Amino acid sequence: MASTSAHVVGTIKRFVPVPLKRALARRLPASMWHHVDPEWHRKAVGGLWDTIGKLQFELLVREGLQPQDRLLDIGCGSLRGGVHFIRYLDTGHYAGVDKSAERLAAGRDVELEAAGLAHKEPVLEVLEDFEFDRLGQTFDYAVALSLFTHLPPELIERCLSRADPVLASGGRLFATFLEVADDEQQRVLDRSERLYAKDPNFWYSFEELRSACAGTALEADYVGDWGHPRDQKLVVFAKR
Ligand SMILES: C[S@@+](CC[C@H](N)C(=O)[O-])C[C@H]1O[C@@H](n2cnc3c(N)ncnc32)[C@H](O)[C@@H]1O
Structure with missing residues (x-):
């Protein structure tokens, strides 16, 4: 039927x-x-499903992620990276949050089912405003892949200030961003995107991201290029 x-x-x-x-x-x-x-949910998070899914997983494993670690995936969408993390991590050690109930549901009902991973009991929560304390746990690693690329400065600050308390001491948040070009043309593009685009991109300098975690126990470290096919750069926030 x-x-x-x-x-x-x-x-x-x-x-x-x-x-x-x-x-x-x-x-x-x-x-x-x-x-x-x-496949609407795969397109909604930007496509390149297999490539960017594996890329983020391999990055964290290279950076020391172990199966017994706990991972928070902020803006996890439909689990493009999530399916890889969930397969690798111990049962219940993955938490994915997103503001879109529809994308999260597609991740759970389509992608997780197809991968045969429902038994790994990931925590999947709709969070509108980064209320990570509702998850009731702390994390060794966090990832925000293609999230800051769509967030205005005040939301990045809120995300970081609320991630800080749920990161274990020594824990790290890996975030990608679009790096602002150092010229007026980039500023014009930036302003027009913010004004006219429905789902705008935001460009930042590393200094702006460093300032965004001022007042938290997080320290920002610039990594830059890490092989992202759309040239998103990488910044790591480490909890002191
Ligand atoms: C480009 S997608 C990337 C999804 C996922 N990280 C991946 O690699 O496939 C960005 C995701 O961030 C989510 N998002 C945007 N703003 C958010 C917010 N304020 N809180 C939680 N999620 C948010 C969107 O709903 C979307 O699913």
């Missing part, structure tokens, strides 16, 4: 122009989105 309806929808979709398809999809309830596009 499900495959028949998918076939019918697929046939109709071929004749509908893309702008109309997008406008219609936006009006559907979230529970229907997978009928329009079974």
Whole structure:
């Protein structure tokens, strides 16, 4: 039955122009989105599903992540990195949070199911405002992949100030960011994105990110290039 309806929808979709398809999809309830596009959640987090999923996992393992460690994945989306971390970590040692209930649900119901990993009991929580204390645990590692790229300065500050208390002493948060180019052209681009784009990008200097953790027990360390295919840079916040 499900495959028949998918076939019918697929046939109709071929004749509908893309702008109309997008406008219609936006009006559907979230529970229907997978009928329009079974991979919508992979696209919603930026695509490059396998590449960026593995990239973040391999980074943390290189940086010493062990199966018995506890990891907080901030803005985990639909578990692009999450499926790799959940497979590797001990049962219950992965916590993924996102403000989007729909992306998180697709991660749990589609990706985790397909990977056969539900038994690893990840903690998956919708958090609107980085209320990490609600998770009731501390973490050895945290990752925020392609999150600061979409956050204004005040939300980065809030994210860091609320991550600080839930990081164990010596714990580290690995975050990617778009590094501002040192010229007026970049500033203009930045301003116009903030004003006009629906889901804007934000560019930062390392100094701005260092300032964002002032007053916390976190120390920022610039890593820069780490092989991200879209040139996102890496900063590490270490808990003293
Ligand atoms: C580009 S996606 C990346 C998702 C994931 N880290 C990955 O690598 O696939 C950014 C995610 O951050 C989430 N996000 C944005 N602002 C947030 C906020 N204030 N609190 C929690 N999640 C947020 C979005 O819902 C989205 O799923």
